[in-house]
């Protein structure tokens with residue numbers, strides 16, 4: 055039997071919520087040259103698991119800075135990190151509080167304090 059002409063990539067993704075034990079899920083996605091890691095994550099949400107928590111806004115303009123994650127151990131913007139037809143490990147940012155799956159709290163502390171000050175009852 056001939057090999058399939060369709061290339062695949064496997065995303066090995068750390069899952070879990072704040073304060074809970076994490077685990078890894080593997081997702082196989084069709085690979086096309088030029089795909090980003092974010093393209094694969096979005097494909098997974100549409101076709102395999104809509105509960106996968108990811109965050110992005112501008113998709114590939116590298117403008118919103120919300121799609122950061124660890125890709126094979128390196129902090130990357132997933133929208134510009136190139137996917138390869140192999141296994142790629144994706145994890146949440148390690149130094150930010152985890153919300154769920156690949157989503158971490160990335161709001162700077164100064165911004166949180168400024169927001170809280172504005173909410174004070176006067």
Ligand code: FES
Pocket residue numbers: 110111112113114115116117118119120121122131132133134
């Ligand atoms: S999605 Fe906006 S910088 Fe990556």
